[in-house]
Amino acid sequence: MSSSSSFHTAAKPLKCVDTRIPENIVKGAVKLDPEISKYLDADLSISAASSLPYTYVTFDKQNEVLSDLITRLSVELKLPQKNKNLYALKFEKNDNDGAFLTKQNQSLVKQGFFLRLTASPERYANYFYSKLKADSQYMQEKQNILHELVLSCSDPVFADEFWKAGGFSELLSMIESGLYSDNVQSQSPLLQSLLLLMDHNGPMQWADVSDGFIRKISENITGKAKQEDNGLLLSSINIIDLVLNSKSETKMQTVMSEVRFETLIRHLEKSDERIIASVLTLMNSLYSKSEAEEKRLIIQHLHSTPFRHAVDNSVLRKPRKLDLGIEQQLITIQRIQLNQLALKAKRSPSDAEIERIMQTKVLNSDGGRHQHSLRSSSPTYLESRRNDWKNFVISVKNTPPGSLVTEAISDLAQIYPDTIAKINMENSLRATNEQWSLLMISPRLVEILIDLLHILSEPDDGDRLCVIFFKSDRPFLDLFANFVRLFHRTWREMHANVEDIEKVLSVVRQQLEICLKERPESMEKLEELLLFHSYPHMQKLWERQRSAQEAEELKSDTAREMREFLRPGIVALVKKNRKNALKDGQKFDKLVKSKSIQKAQQCWYWKLAANEKDLICTDCSSFEDTLALDADSTMKICISDIRRVEAGGGLLDVGNTPFKNKKHAMMRGITIEVGDKPEIYHLITSDERVIETWIDGLNALIGCDDLSLRAQQQVDRLLSIELKMRLLHIDHIPASVPLPPLPTDFSWLPKSASNKRRTLTSTISSP
Template sequence: MPPPKDVVKIAIQMMGAIPQLIELNQTKPLAAVVKEVCDVWNLGNAEHYALQYVDGQQTYITESNRAEIKNGSILRLTTSPDQEAERLHSGIRSHNLDVKADSLKKLANLSRDITFAQEFINRNGLKQLFLIVEEGNDIGEILAHTLKAFMELMEHDFVSWETLSPAFIKKIVRYVNTGGMDTSVQQLSLSILENMVPSSRLLFELVKREVTLDRLLTHLQVTNQQLQLKAMALLIALLLNASDAERRDMMGYLGERNIRQFIHKNIIHASEPMGDEMAHYLYVLQSITLNLLERRMRTPMDPYSQEQRELLQFLRHSAFELESEPSAGSVSAERRRSVCVTEFRKLGFQNYSNPAQDLHRTPPGLLALDNMVYFSRHCPSAYSRFVLENSSRDDKHECPFARSSIQLTLALCEILHVGEPCSETAQAFYLMFFGQDHFFQELFCICIQLQNKTWKEMRATQEDFDKVLQVVREQITRTLSLKPTSLELFKTRVNALNYSEILRLRQTERMHQEETLAVPVLELRERLKPELLQLIRQQRLLRLCEGTLFRKISSRRRQDKLWYCRLSPNHKVLHYGDVEQGVQSAPIESLPEKIPVADIKELLVGRECPHMKEKGSGKHNKDVLDLAFSISYDVEEYYLNFIAPTRYEFCLWTDGLNVLLGREMTSERTQSELDILLSMELKLRLLDLENISIPDAPPPVPNPPSNLNFCYDFSPHEQ
């Protein structure tokens, strides 16, 4: 007969005693359970004891979380949270430095538990930590444990960051600004300031005033990766919480101080590989920098602005200075106007009598004018060649420079997501962005010349303008997907991807589609599908068995905390638990929490997830919604909430969980991989390889030749 659903079998340990194996009745008050356990070990004052998990974060068992106890859990009888809080509150005030240090170290560990944290804060424990910092008598290990405990207690959001005393904040700022301080103290101090910044406008202004950008740049140049990370986190927090004008000023100053070179040298090309957190911050910095262009992108040209009209005239004079009239007084105003109209037409403006009208549409607005002026100033010979070469062609075959520049600027804004909010999880930044000043403008200079080159390769006419732009856009996106490390490499690759190559790629893709649409081929596809879907199912389950590192994200800030989840080899239990920073893979034995697969009731994704309903549905959370999924389990409908690190991991996990639930795999990744496998299998079947044995092992690699005299170094310029 199976045990009642309200009864779980657990083990309870205590130092120096024989463990107890009990059947815990979840309907019985927890105080009564603790008293029964104490009675077995002849312990009085049962109210001074509590149960606590042995593994993981060693959370205290309370009436609110006791339902999470599973069969086979191992608990420990220990001092109750209120007694432990009282003892540590007394210990951190001790004049004995060893007692004080030990108490603070234990406080830092126990403060992760919400029950203990509440008891300690209720005893005015935070005030005692403030005193330790404000008095400034303790340094090194004691100070580091104090700051760590303070951070853990503040994570529970029982106390507002705005309640911090000016003396405490002043000390924290001094730890950041003082050279030669203990690195662990500086890291924790930077984290405290990072948390203060989004809490209130007053704290933002205080941190911005006291911790200079120069000081943060100094921290970015150190070799300690964790210190770099915390400094970058504070810098990003300041930028994200600044007003538009403040952000523009800060980015201008950082540009003057060559932050790009610091990042390129000390972070991207550091000896140690970059972590996910730093990759995210670099992505955010890239987004913030590109979004500085948004104001110009959304500003239409003002035909009455003298400055903007002068920029248009500068474009005209730069291209046609030899053709311009020698003396304004020797010709009539009508003649000068006629020359201007002709030259603006040759420049490629559609409304050449009033070119400002072409720049009235937003986006790209004035950003297109800025790009044209930048190109004419920094690549004058290429600019003149582009304009003059096309003005000498037949009207139908000329590539209009101005129209091309306006549309290309708009395309680049869309490709680089200019004006879009930063993602909360993305890590994809362009290495070449930090390797080049004026990245957007330099990229434009390469791409506008590419447009002219592609125009000629396509022998395009004015009617083909949109087709040419579509090809150029494809050339740019295909090249960016290769992740070039520099603009020079981007230029080389994008020019190599000429129109003929684009046609070849399109033809290959089209032929592949046509091959797969014949009736006999479609029938063969259907016969092969079940076997290949089973292969994908096996791969998904294997991936779940390997496990994935997930990050905890709150609505307040991006968190440093990580947890790991993996499926047991027999596919019957999900194991999960918190892990430390730097852990790439956690063995099953180190993951204390378990969910039997048989208890999983439902898989939820996106807005259906409980943690997404809490976060709201704003535009800023769109990327998180695409990565969020939850599982409901047990009769009581508990939830385990996930935010996948990438869309790829999201697809693997949702597919794997659907397989465990006996359902169809629904992700786009499944369809993509099924198409690839079907294509490969179909090609093998259509090769008609009957009676030809395909070896299981690859053929042996032959010995190298005795000499290499047949080798010829072919250079591209010899074509």
């Protein structure tokens, strides 16, 4: 059975029709909220038997009025129609946080949506307000209402209606009265609801809360509350921080009188990172709002043992990866400490402070620089001491380093006297020009610390967390003491004298900078790093850096062009070296066809003739005897007759040779093919260097450009040496050389070319 198809021509041009649904048209389903009845009045009770559970709907997000859609849906679902503002649509809980559908967010409705038809936001607000106002003997019922309220407070539409219904004022009164102060399960969701409601733009701000409200919230932080809970503590800290940063001066004073800085330290030991971040944030807020005297007390607490232990044992606990928010707050506290050091660096010390240092016994010990009484009482020594103190006073009067130096030296002499005593003892054993003065070096070391720690100003890319500031009660003093010991150790390792002070300072700066970049976790770890980065280690490090820099310079376009320009000459030099090696001659083993041939005929001596046109081959009696050459068996092979040269292991094919011994098959050496009907010569040796040298030399003689790996490495090495020598006195390699301007006359020609110049001139000027 056959079938046929018929076609016809259209009477008019066909038009393409887009059958896709417009983007603003979405289709989905709406289900009835099973709990809608509790939000409606009693006379609007909805029977499950008289209503439908869901319906399908098409929604035009761009043109359809939302209220009309809700009315149409309520009719389709057979709901009562007593008032206009009864119903609303909500997203599902896992979609847009279950918010009410409004004109502002209806663009978020997706194709295949699933919405809930429920009571209006006004009905929700009235429901929660009435439940909060009602007296109930069942505490669990109140807790359920408060937990349910938390889920709705993040919706701005509900929050607005809740404000209008008086719900926010009711929450405040419940907190101020201490209604749930003994019940953490109720108070915690109460504060969470309050925080969520205040996130929206409402009629009340944090500056408008009462002092009684602040006191009640503060009790949850300072430990005056009867019970404590992480959720309650977190909400309380966040509320107090928001009130503190409001624009009300009176509320700020109330907060600072109720919440003392030291009461926050114990909360840093919590395992909840949210609490740690909030506590650190509140600490920084308290400091920023405090007066000068209060700031001084806060800084003392930052250096106290309880704060250090809390940060070390909990915040910086090793298995935990530091949260970014916590790290940023720690950086802010670190900057507070650095700013305090900056104030000292910008202040000149008083004469009394300088005099107190001059009276320090350990700094004036006779064993410091001159142990023997004769030397210590000599006019030269006394004059040197007077100059040291005079220069020290001039240095510390400059700001920076200012009083930061005097405080560092004073604390060093008090807490680390052994360090100074050891320096004095070693200096007393040195010659006069090999000693260094702590008084003269200390201001320079403090200046380096100011620079490396960015004490005076924050770096452009922001501060980085330096953990050692939180691992010591005296972080700057401990850093300074380690720095002094580092200078003393490096001075000894460099065998320095008074003329090398600047060089030693430069070295110790690099040592400390490298170690700080490794972000040591404690002062002990920093000291280990400083010991590891000794002066010999730094020399090796500088050598590697120089090599890396030279390698980077050799990768530039200019250096690459120069390398290609020099390569032919270097290759020719290497080839010439290989040919000269052939002229020195070499003995090789010789393959024989019969085992009966005497051992004296199993070696031969090859060398290149001086004219580089012939290879001379002579049998020799033994491999060890260089003089037992058989002149009668000498033969010459013309270089021009050589067709091919090969090298390698196992290149003697057993099947093509009369040698069936596997030992012969695995021999290494050189194979030379001579003549049109090639005669093959096998030069056997196990020395790879000899094989490569002869292969390179023979290839150079017959015009083959191939080079062995060893020869290529030698070419690259010689190229690098030549290039480095040429670039030795060039600080910066230009990317391109500008062309000089065209000459206007012939004055640039040498005098020897004067005749040529006259001839050229006459030629140009002649018709």
